[in-house]
Amino acid sequence: MSEPSEGATLPNSDAQRTRMSGEGSCLTAAIEISGPADEDLLRARLARLVARRPALRSVFGSATGHRVLDGGTSAFTRHRVDGAGREARWALAYELARQEATRPFPVGASPLVRAALFTAEADRHLLVVSADQLVCDAWSANLLVEDFLAADLDQAPDAYPDVWRGRQEWLDGPDGLAAVGRRRQAVMGAHRAWPLSGRPDDGDPDELVERLLEIDDETTLELRRRVRQAKGSLLAVGAAALALGAVGHVTQSLALSTMFAARETEAEANVVGWLSNDALLVLPPQRGTVLDYLTAIRGEIFAALRDQRVPAERLASALHPQSGDAGLSFALLYLPAQLSGGGQVAMQLGAAEAARAAVSICPTGTDVDLFMVEDPPPRADGARPLLRLGATSTRGRAGTRETERLLSRWGDALAVLAGHDWSTTPMREIASVLAAAPGGR
Structure with a gap:
């Protein structure tokens, strides 16, 4: 792998x-800082980030290509949050952080990263690092945090231009074309829009709806036990529970977006850039036992993993042709502890102590984005369950009440699955139990 080609134009x-x-x-990546926040140190770390990561110096001037600049200075801002009462100040700080996390970069801007420091107490701060999703995925966000927290960096150079060219050549070559063909066959005829009303509430504000739901630890531990016993996947369980909660008894194949890191080589693992793909999973009709259904979903996940470099955009025409009002489309992202930062111990940032934090959920373009985060970072109030669910809805599609209902039903479905034997219980019975519960369909 050659050195990064500065000034390169990439497709x-x-x-x-x-x-x-x-x-x-x-x-957005976020870091909680306890102790003195050295503003000069943070500015220097941001400058180091821009200098080290070519993708962050990209300029998107057209729909066809982007250019990597030799250098640039990124924005760093500090906000001192005033007000009566510690809890009120931190509630405001996190709200301002969420607004920062959703503020888009202007078209043609560079560098495509910025940092904002929110201070609500003399010895406690929240650092929010935002990067344009054109050049940053969930894996990349973790690399940005590692760069900020590392006193010294001795990794290999970030080879974004060369890695990106290699990926494009693969996609247009025989292996890539074969992978596209396999995935098109796998998703053929699946319904992207699920049969829901999805109507926004009258009077809803013109903004994204964002909600969180924390699953009680007893339910999470039972789900983990059953996953281990079935040699399964919590992502498959989350997808099954989503279908149950949103639709109930599934009689048609449903398409669900998810995201894979797609880091296949050592060079790619060290690259900040948009290397993830929105993959399409197919949830089959619910037949047989819970274990049968989860095994089918798990097999689909492995098939999608095999061809994880294939962009979802190249598969859209193979899906069931539906009208725009047929229902809602969903994206599901599962973040285990090593990606969410939940399992990370505190590290030093100068004279202060730092740890990762959770701030906001980034929209992907589907109508409803859903997240499962294992061992998540603590919230502003210190709460930290074993499993946290999150949902955001696109304005104009699912309103506040619908988003809250979907999230609640998702949690209810996980609880029902945790309470039944997967090897003997039919999926139809699980759907019936959930339908009979308060708030059922």
Whole structure:
């Protein structure tokens, strides 16, 4: 792998072209700081980040390509949050942080990263690092945090331009074309829009709805036990519970977006950039036992993992042709502890102690984005369950009440699954139990 080619012009991916045509969005990493926040140190770490990571110096001037600049200075701002009462100040600080996390970068801007420091107490702060989703995925966000927290960096150079060119060559070559063909066959005829009303509430504010739900630890531990016993996957369980909660008894194949890191080589693992793909999973009709259904979903996940470099945009025409009002489309992202930062111990940032934090959920472009976070970072109030669910809905599609209902039903479905034997209980019985519960369909 050669050194990064500064000044290089690179072709935009399918996902980058799609994102450029819509509203800009950011992917945010957050760090809680206890002790003195050295502003000069933080500015220097941000400058080091820009210098080290070529993708962050990209300029997207057209839908066809982007250019990597030799250098640039990124924005760093500090906000001192005033007000009566510690809890009120931190509630405001996190609300301001969420607003920062959703503020898009202007078209043609560079560098595509910025940092904001929120101080609500003399010895406690929240650092929010936002990068344009055109050049940053969930894996990249963790690399940004590691860069900020590392006193010294001795890794290999970030080879984003060369890695990106290699990916594009693969996609247009025989292996890539074969992978596209396999995935098109796998998703053929699946319904992208699930049969829901999805109507926004009258009077809802013109903004994204964001809600969190924390699953009680007893339910989470039972789900983990059953997953281990079945040699399964919590992502498969989350997808099954989503279908149960949103639709009930599934009689048709449903398409669900998810995201894979797609880091296949050592060079890719060290690269900040949009290397993830929005993959399409197919949830089959519910037949047989819970274990049968979860095994089918798990097999689909492995098939999608095999071809995880294939962009979802190249599969859209293979899906069931539906009208725009047929229902809602969903994206599901599962973050285990090593990606969410939940399992990370505190580290030093100068004279202060730092730890990762959770701030906001980044929209992907589907109507409803759903997240499962294992061992999540603590919230502003210190709460930290074993499993946290999150949901955001796109304005104009699912309103506040619908988003809250979907999230609640998702949690209810996980609880029902945790309470039944997967090897003997039919899926139809699980759907019936959930339908009979308060708030059922």
